[in-house]
Each structure stands twice: as structure tokens, then as C-alpha cells.
Amino acid sequence: MTKRKNQLTHPLDSLVRTDRIPHIWCPGCGIGTAFSACLIAMKSSGIDLQKTTMVSGIGCSARVPGYTNLDSYHTTHGRAIPFATGMKLGNPELNVVVFSGDGDLFAIGGNHFIHGARRNMDITVICVNNLNYGMTGGQVAATTPSMSKTTTTPMGNPEPPFNLPLLAFASGATYVARWTILHTRELTKSIEEALQRRGFSFIEVLAPCPTGYGRRNRERPLDSLRFYQEKSIVKNDAHPADIILDYQKGITLGTFVNVDRPTFTDIYEKTCRLDPAACM
Amino acid sequence: MRPEVLTGEHFLTGDEACAEGALAAGCRFFGAYPITPATEIAEHMALHLPEVGGTFIQMEDEIAAMASVLGASCAGAKSMTATSGPGFSLMMENLGLGIYTETPCVLVNVQRAGPSTGLPTMPAQGDMMQARWGSHGHYEIIALAPSSPQEMFYQTITAFNLSEIFRLPVLIMADEVTGHLSEKVVIPEAAAIKLQTRKLPKGRKDRFKPFQPGPDGIPPMAAAGEGYGIHVTGLTHDERGYPVMSPDAHEKLVARIVGKIRNNLHRIIETESYRLDDAEIALISYGVSARSSLAAVDEAREKGIKAGLLRLITVWPFPEELIASLAKRMKALVTVEINLGQIHLEVERCSRGQCPAFLVGHAGGTVISPDRILESLEAISK
Structure with missing residues (x-):
């Protein structure tokens, strides 16, 4: 009986809304791996999970909070970071984790991302980058490689993509890392580190989207994983301007930034709670 | 401090x-x-x-x-x-x-x-x-x-x-x-100062359904971090807060949310009447335009025009029944607002054809002067 019970439970079940499974993700999708890495990190980090809340925008990756058995908020497209900002300031005791996709966080939500990083808002932002808008069927995103085909760039993408860690660094993020879903241990460790530290932490997770992106670019799920294995170079502490994400040359992975800087709240408490007579 | x-x-x-x-x-x-x-x-x-x-x-x-x-x-x-x-x-x-x-x-x-x-x-x-x-x-x-x-x-x-x-x-x-x-x-x-705060959940945290309404149609609200493990989404959702993609779930949820206001109009709607008891023409206005309207009512009365004012303190939800009952006993309703006819359209609709509805308004940039309202009242009362 005990054996049967063991077979039926998964170590992460307590963190999953099992009554919501099956999930919406396609076969070969990488989001599930990023999801489980996040849950493992949440458990191992030792943070108070009752005080932990997940926030997302819209898209495939934005469905993660809905499957997580914690307080979770599935908000509007691109607006997870300002929503999370309000949550953190409304109750500074909360650990606020934004889990969303590249289209959500960097196209429609790009402005919010750079300002969240600039303020060093004490939140953790995990971005699954699958190089396209998956939920709507594979359209070009701000992260789609040049010349790649999507339903809205049928002849090839004429635009260059963002280098997300460089953008995060330039905007002021105090923790910046990039991993792939093949590098689950490093990814998990990185999320754990981000959850335990204060300040704006950003982790990019490269993940295949065979349905939306792969099939139009001759990239099967295993091709993506093989690529992650063969072409990735781990260079911790590399300058974000030097890291690459180039399907010919390779991908730089690692933790690139991990610095201390006072958060928005730290500075607000010190400067804004003075007697107003003293400031006017 | x-x-x-x-x-x-x-x-x-x-x-x-x-x-x-x-x-x-x-x-x-x-x-x-x-x-x-x-x-x-x-x-x-x-x-x-x-x-x-x-x-x-x-x-x-x-x-x-x-x-x-x-x-x-x-x-x-x-x-x-x-x-x-x-x-x-x-x-x-x-x-x-x-x-x-x-x-x-x-x-x-x-x-x-x-x-x-x-x-x-x-x-x-x-x-x-x-x-x-x-x-x-x-x-x-x-x-x-x-x-x-x-x-x-x-x-x-x-x-x-x-x-x-x-x-x-x-x-x-x-x-x-x-x-x-x-x-x-x-x-x-x-x-x-009487303050209200959101209704809080009671009972077992693991059984709490964040969108299960009380008898009044309003669910108690748990905040993040209180241990309820709630899910909140902008998708159509059930009482657990889980997304449900069906017309039935949508009908149920939208109807309940709309009902929170529609079933409580008497608790929400506030208006103020001025010299309406014996009035023949009712001005309907709100915000700064209601101040001009108030002056216009007094000036009209001095000229023998029986005008009154209904000031909308709550504009939405709209005091539909009140407007309908006013329309029944007035010769005309005149909406005063700084636009080219928005609340006027509501007044016209709610008057149900019982009396004509007029607008005193302009596209914006300045307040509406009492004189302009008075001119309209004079023209209408002729």
C-alpha cells in the first residue's frame, strides 16, 4: 500500500494544482521543464511559500502560475511586472515571482521590464524564451532570430532580436542569468539563488516551441535540445555585451550579473518617510 | 507626523x-x-x-x-x-x-x-x-x-x-x-467618518473558493500571503478561480458581476434635488455643470420659469427610474454637460418618450455659463 502511495505522489505535488492537470502545453514544449525547475527551487530555497506569490501576463508561459499551488495572479498581457510591483509595495513581506514569456515581458511589456529593473524592485522575473508567440500560433516576437520564419514573417524575420541579459543588465537588474531547459540543475540553482536574494533578478530560460517555431524552421524538439547541448558555452560572469545567442555560432549561458544595490523599497524607506517639512 | x-x-x-x-x-x-x-x-x-x-x-x-x-x-x-x-x-x-x-x-x-x-x-x-x-x-x-x-x-x-x-x-x-x-x-x-473594508474569508483555508459569492453575490476576498493559495485570472473562471472556457460559465460569472451593481442600485445611487417639487422643466446635470445649472434655476425662477435641478452625484449606475418618473411630470428635461451629448442620450432613453429631452452642452474648454442655460430654458418654456 505504501509502495502504491509512493508511486502515485510526485515530490512536487504539494506545489502543483493537480486538479488543473492536464496542462495546455504541446508535446515537445519546454515550459514544463522550466516550471518544475522553478518549483524545485522554490522548495529548496527555504523561502516562506505561504508568503510567495506568482504573477504572470498572457501566453503559454503565463499559464505557469495557474498550475502552481500558491497565491497566483494571471493578469493582462505584458503587465505582470507593474502588477507585481504593486503587490510588493502593497505588502513588502511577500516574495513576488513573475513567470511569463518573451513576447509578454519584452514586446508588449518591454517598457515595464526596463523600469522594474531600473528601480531594482525586489522581485524575481523568470522568462521562458521560446523565440516566438506560441499561444497565438507562432508569430514573430522581439526575440525571434533574424531571418527565422514565423506566420507573420513568412519570408523570414527582417528584424534583429533583443539580447535579453544585455537588456536586463543595461536596465539595472542586479541578478542576470541565462540557461536552457537542458541545463535543469544550473537553472534550478539559479532560480534558487534569485529567490533568496534581494533586488530585481532576471533569469532567461531558452525553451523549444516545436509547434509554433520549430516546425517552420526545420527544428524538431530534439534538434533544439541537441543544439542546447552542442552549441552552448557556460561562461559565468561574462559581460552581458559579450554573450551570444546565435544559432550558427552558439549560445552563452551562465550567471552574468550578481551585484548588490539598494532596492526601491530600501531607498524609499530612507528618503521618503522623512517629515515633509524637512523636504519642502 | x-x-x-x-x-x-x-x-x-x-x-x-x-x-x-x-x-x-x-x-x-x-x-x-x-x-x-x-x-x-x-x-x-x-x-x-x-x-x-x-x-x-x-x-x-x-x-x-x-x-x-x-x-x-x-x-x-x-x-x-x-x-x-x-x-x-x-x-x-x-x-x-x-x-x-x-x-x-x-x-x-x-x-x-x-x-x-x-x-x-x-x-x-x-x-x-x-x-x-x-x-x-x-x-x-x-x-x-x-x-x-x-x-x-x-x-x-x-x-x-x-x-x-x-x-x-x-x-x-x-x-x-x-x-x-x-x-x-x-x-x-x-x-x-464611516469606513468599509472588504469582507474577509472565514473557515478552512484549504477549502476556500475565492470567487464563491455570499448571499449578496459578493465573494469574500483573501489577500496574497494569507495562506489561501488562491488563483486570480482575467480569463472567465469558476468559483475556485480556475479558467473555464464555456459560454455557461461566462454567462454565470458576467451575470453575477453585473448583478452586484444592478441588484444594489438603491445602495449606490445618490442624487440631489433642487426646487423640483413644483418644477415644469428639470435640469439634469453633474460636476461643475451642476453649479451653473443651480444658478440658472434661480435666475429662471425669477423670470417666472418653473425650473428645477436634479444633480447626479452618482452618474453610473444611471438613475433610470428617477429620470423616468421625472419625465412623467415634467414638460421637458434639459441635460447640462460639457460635451456634445452623452448623459443627454441616457436621459433621452430613460424619459421613455414621456417628454422631450434637450441638451445644453459644448465640446469643452470652459464651463457652461448660467446665461446659456437660462436662454435654453426661456426658449423651451415658450
Whole structure:
């Protein structure tokens, strides 16, 4: 009986809304791996999970909070970071984790991302980058490689993509890392580190989207994983301007930034709670 | 350190009075973005919110401001923002999220003349239909229209109370003149201000369903971090908060959310009557235009025209039955507002053909003078 019970439970079940499974993700999708890495990190980090809340925008990756058995908020497209900002300031005791996709966080939500990083808002932002808008069927995103085909760039993408860690660094993020879903241990460790530290932490997770992106670019799920294995170079502490994400040359992975800087709240408490007579 | 309630007599602008009302109502988060003529609300809050333990942040745009307000409310803080036309347009997206996720908060629109950038420093009342229908999908909304700085103070408290009772964003549809006008504002003792707070969950945390309504149609609200493990989504959802993609679930949820207002009209709608008892022509107005209308009624009476005024303190939900009963006993209804006919359309609809409905209005930029209203009254009464 005990054996049967063991077979039926998964170590992460307590963190999953099992009554919501099956999930919406396609076969070969990488989001599930990023999801489980996040849950493992949440458990191992030792943070108070009752005080932990997940926030997302819209898209495939934005469905993660809905499957997580914690307080979770599935908000509007691109607006997870300002929503999370309000949550953190409304109750500074909360650990606020934004889990969303590249289209959500960097196209429609790009402005919010750079300002969240600039303020060093004490939140953790995990971005699954699958190089396209998956939920709507594979359209070009701000992260789609040049010349790649999507339903809205049928002849090839004429635009260059963002280098997300460089953008995060330039905007002021105090923790910046990039991993792939093949590098689950490093990814998990990185999320754990981000959850335990204060300040704006950003982790990019490269993940295949065979349905939306792969099939139009001759990239099967295993091709993506093989690529992650063969072409990735781990260079911790590399300058974000030097890291690459180039399907010919390779991908730089690692933790690139991990610095201390006072958060928005730290500075607000010190400067804004003075007697107003003293400031006017 | 200042008290939370600034009891006493003050000389304040409407914008400042609004901010004082918010502080007195227990607002502890303000998500800002500057815009004329609402900026002074943000400035007052930036200075005084930290003194009462609250937090002010100026966000990167109005979209973010409104999103942050919802986030703060979900974390348990009474929260608000203030804007004007262009910012109001940007806030419509997350206003819809607030309505559908039943997140209490207050959104002030100090109206200026539009469309687009329009006349930034000049008054209008051209966003009244945007207030009603500006976010996509079908919903009901509560919108109040203050006519003075004193009312800016009280209506902000009322807006917070209504938002907490009904778990909805509540709008204050002010105008540039009311926002910038300085007048005496009397702030009572804290004990004399009745405050409402959201209904909290009871019972076992693991069995709590965040969108299971009480008998009044309103679900108790758990904040993040309290151990309820709730899910909140802008997708159509069931009582557990889980997405459900079906017309039946959608009908049930939208009907309940709409019902929160439709079934409580008597608790929400407030109007004020002036010399209506023996009137033959009723002016219907709100905000700064109601002040011009009030003067016009007295002047008309001096000329022997039996005019009266119905001032809308609540504009949405619309006092449909009251307008219908007025239309029954009036020779004409005249709506006075700074636009080319918005509330006028509602008045016309609600008069149900029982009497003619007229509009005194213009596109915006200045208040409507009592003289213009009087001219119309004279023409109509002939």
C-alpha cells in the first residue's frame, strides 16, 4: 500500500494544482521543464511559500502560475511586472515571482521590464524564451532570430532580436542569468539563488516551441535540445555585451550579473518617510 | 507626523481634497503617472502617503499605474490612482481586469477636453461614456461626479467604501474646474467618518473558493500571503478561480458581476434635488455643470420659469427610474454637460418618450455659463 502511495505522489505535488492537470502545453514544449525547475527551487530555497506569490501576463508561459499551488495572479498581457510591483509595495513581506514569456515581458511589456529593473524592485522575473508567440500560433516576437520564419514573417524575420541579459543588465537588474531547459540543475540553482536574494533578478530560460517555431524552421524538439547541448558555452560572469545567442555560432549561458544595490523599497524607506517639512 | 484624518477647516483645491479623502479612507498605495489636471492629487499623495505608512510610486505609464494599483489591492492595501483623458484611455485595459477579478480600488479622472491631447488645461465632461463602456466586454461600473472640493473629499471616501463593499474598481469622474478650484473643505473627526473594508474569508483555508459569492453575490476576498493559495485570472473562471472556457460559465460569472451593481442600485445611487417639487422643466446635470445649472434655476425662477435641478452625484449606475418618473411630470428635461451629448442620450432613453429631452452642452474648454442655460430654458418654456 505504501509502495502504491509512493508511486502515485510526485515530490512536487504539494506545489502543483493537480486538479488543473492536464496542462495546455504541446508535446515537445519546454515550459514544463522550466516550471518544475522553478518549483524545485522554490522548495529548496527555504523561502516562506505561504508568503510567495506568482504573477504572470498572457501566453503559454503565463499559464505557469495557474498550475502552481500558491497565491497566483494571471493578469493582462505584458503587465505582470507593474502588477507585481504593486503587490510588493502593497505588502513588502511577500516574495513576488513573475513567470511569463518573451513576447509578454519584452514586446508588449518591454517598457515595464526596463523600469522594474531600473528601480531594482525586489522581485524575481523568470522568462521562458521560446523565440516566438506560441499561444497565438507562432508569430514573430522581439526575440525571434533574424531571418527565422514565423506566420507573420513568412519570408523570414527582417528584424534583429533583443539580447535579453544585455537588456536586463543595461536596465539595472542586479541578478542576470541565462540557461536552457537542458541545463535543469544550473537553472534550478539559479532560480534558487534569485529567490533568496534581494533586488530585481532576471533569469532567461531558452525553451523549444516545436509547434509554433520549430516546425517552420526545420527544428524538431530534439534538434533544439541537441543544439542546447552542442552549441552552448557556460561562461559565468561574462559581460552581458559579450554573450551570444546565435544559432550558427552558439549560445552563452551562465550567471552574468550578481551585484548588490539598494532596492526601491530600501531607498524609499530612507528618503521618503522623512517629515515633509524637512523636504519642502 | 500628521494625523491620518486632517480634521479641521481647510482651503483646498479639489485635487488636494481628493487626496485628503483618500488618506482619510485608508488608502495606503498610490500608483501614479503625472497628467494635467490630475497631477496635484499625485503630488499631495507623494508627500503625505509615506507619513501614514503608505507607499507612493510614480510608474512608467498609466497602464503600469493601473496595474500596480490592482496588484497592491490584491496584496491587501487600499489603493488608487488619478489621471485625465489620455491616461484614462490607457487605464481601460486594467480597469477591465479589476472588474473581472473583483479587485477593489479607486480611479479618479479629472476630465479635460478631448479627443486626444485636446485642451489639457481646460475642463470637459467628455469621458462619461468612456467611463461607462471604455473597457471591452459587458460590465457595470460605479462612477461618482463631484461638484466641489468638499465633495471631492467625501466622494473619495464613498468611492473607497463602495469599492470595498462591492469588490469593484470605482470611478470618480471629476473635471478640471472642480479639481483646480480652491474652496473651504471641512474635514470631520476621524470617528465621524464611516469606513468599509472588504469582507474577509472565514473557515478552512484549504477549502476556500475565492470567487464563491455570499448571499449578496459578493465573494469574500483573501489577500496574497494569507495562506489561501488562491488563483486570480482575467480569463472567465469558476468559483475556485480556475479558467473555464464555456459560454455557461461566462454567462454565470458576467451575470453575477453585473448583478452586484444592478441588484444594489438603491445602495449606490445618490442624487440631489433642487426646487423640483413644483418644477415644469428639470435640469439634469453633474460636476461643475451642476453649479451653473443651480444658478440658472434661480435666475429662471425669477423670470417666472418653473425650473428645477436634479444633480447626479452618482452618474453610473444611471438613475433610470428617477429620470423616468421625472419625465412623467415634467414638460421637458434639459441635460447640462460639457460635451456634445452623452448623459443627454441616457436621459433621452430613460424619459421613455414621456417628454422631450434637450441638451445644453459644448465640446469643452470652459464651463457652461448660467446665461446659456437660462436662454435654453426661456426658449423651451415658450
